[in-house]
Amino acid sequence: MFIRPRKPAPEPHVRHTLSELGYEFDLTSGKLRNTSTGEPYEYNTYGSDKKKNAELYQSLLAPASRDVYRILVESDLHMEPIAVPDSRQPHCNIYVTPGGLSQKHLVVIVTGHGVNGGVWAWNVLVKEGLRAGSVIEYVRGCVQRGYGVLVLNPNENIVATDGFPETFNTYVGHSTPIHGSETPDEHVGFVWSRIIRGSLAETVAFVTFNTAGIAVVDLLKHDYAQFISKSVGIVFIDSAHSTFKLEREALGWLRLAAKQWENSAEPADSLVENDRVGCVAVSAGNSSDCRELVPIACMESVLEYISSCFERGLIEDPLDGEISDDSVGAVDFSGAEPGSDTDAIEDLAAIDSIQVVQPGGHVVDDGYIGWD
Template sequence: MFIRPHISASVTHARLTLSELGYAFDSTNGTLLNTTTGGRYEFEVYPGNKKRNLKLYNMLADAASRHVTELLTSDEIGMQAIAVPEESLAHTSIFITPGALECANLVVLCTGHGPRPGVWAWNVLVKEGLRAGSLIPYIQALHAQGYGVLVMNPNENIVAADGQPETYANIESLGKTTEIRGNETPDEHVGYVWSRFLRDNHAAKNIAFVCYNTAGISVANLLKYDFDRFVQKCVGIAFIDSVHSSFQMTAQQMVWLAHMAKQWETSVEPADEPIENPNIGCPAVSSGNDLEMREMTPFLCKDSVVDFLDEKFQAGHINEAVMVAEANEIEMAGVELVDSIQDANQQAGDEGHSGWAM
């Protein structure tokens, strides 16, 4: 079950590290281990004391998440932190592989509601480790393919009194905070990064997105509200358990989404088996997740997602003539439907019936 960390004021201020809590990620497989016993983390550390166990879990989740963020800029991963909006103001950071913003093919990774940058889900990170709970395997796989990689940071929207970026999950224990200008919400952060680093970046000719959960809404909004410029840049979107909707999209937007995007969903069906989801406007497939934690889905579908991105980069941008032609067909079908309803209303009125409401 997903548990949102709630850190006490003293713990947040101290920002305890994994080492101080007696834990470390195994250097071989990335599992979180107790440095005293050598065993994996288990919730029931203090038998029968749920409050104390939950407090430890929350502290570990926060410390492990911050450790992942630090790993992004380590020699092992080698990413560069870029301050947003800028270092002289209250700010947080996004992360890029070396030269990513000059790469012709760029992949943007965006997590859902809650976690710090580089983390898919707190509970998976603590219970299953770096391989399943962090973005690091995606970053390494995509970088190995020659793509530039940019990691967004949609959840660090405030800065604590000591200048450190924080998430709203900890706001009750932080005291005075400052909102990060232009990045006050996850949606605004995605829009800010798009407009400042991506939209007008002439070097990054082909951009693809990987969006988990609520991040799908933010990226779908780019498609809705900056359509002309978005389709000139974007060659594909990999949604993972996204909760976006194609409702109120134009015909051209729906055609683009149907051709250029794909969703991986938590399902016990075999991996890559088609799944019906009429709300999202694009093909959907199963992640093959038959585990208890739906937050394992990004890890389970990684290889399939990377294959999809490879295909999209090779195929390039949508054929505009095809998009316009298919959109016209959709619009004509809509006109014909309205005409048929009007005809039915007219006939019903002639026969003394009330007809269909328009």
């Protein structure tokens, strides 16, 4: 007789903090360091013991990522959390600089696949530190130029049983989907339609990394009229997007208002051929084998490009002599109709969901069935 083996019960989820693990970020150097010895974290902490080295490294990934939220709020940036969809139900937080939604120019930063908000890559954050592994230097550079900044959180799509948001990569067990943020694309769409589109910011520029480019191109595809009336440019950093099913007008806007920084060791900002992305592509000048270092490699060039987009302003007619039928090619122009406008958000205080995540909230069904 065949006896089916029992599946082992999942181990209880334990959420450690960095300090409980004996580590902290040195805010001067940005490096992760041991609180007992003061020494920077090294992967080979236990010498030739590969198992213990790997276990320590894995244990630090999630706590270090969550600590970025604390630094965004408690550092000189003084960013403020906004609960999405709202604090009355399971939610994640996005982060905005003080008065950012009311400033003339707003930069929206969207990180790529799997990571917590504000983190480019877990491995880079732990091994290299805050400067290369998080969006903090990007935020600081934008603030110094007088721009508001909004950091999205596309990968915290579920809430654990203790009421805290998690990514699918960091949590196994019973969870509750976050309404309006069930997927990264839905999160970006929800924040665009409910917060960014109706904000007092006159112009918006997006900075996207890896898969985040897909979600922002979807905004251009499905809400074209509203998108180009507010957005002046998109920065793609090693983006995974394509121009599939973009209509001619959207293709024209993308060609004029977007730029891709490729993971390439070619000289920084030199042209790189990439027909997939629909815009100029240049090298990030990343000489490392680690492609997750692309954001920090091209940061200064990206910030300069964002400034040029704001100086140029909105592109009202992207097809006015800038793109020909031949250059469009055999693209399927079956895009969706633009979405409707939303009421303007007069001030950050008007968003009643600004709260740090609190466990134990109850679900409120507001009838939300889509971001538009």
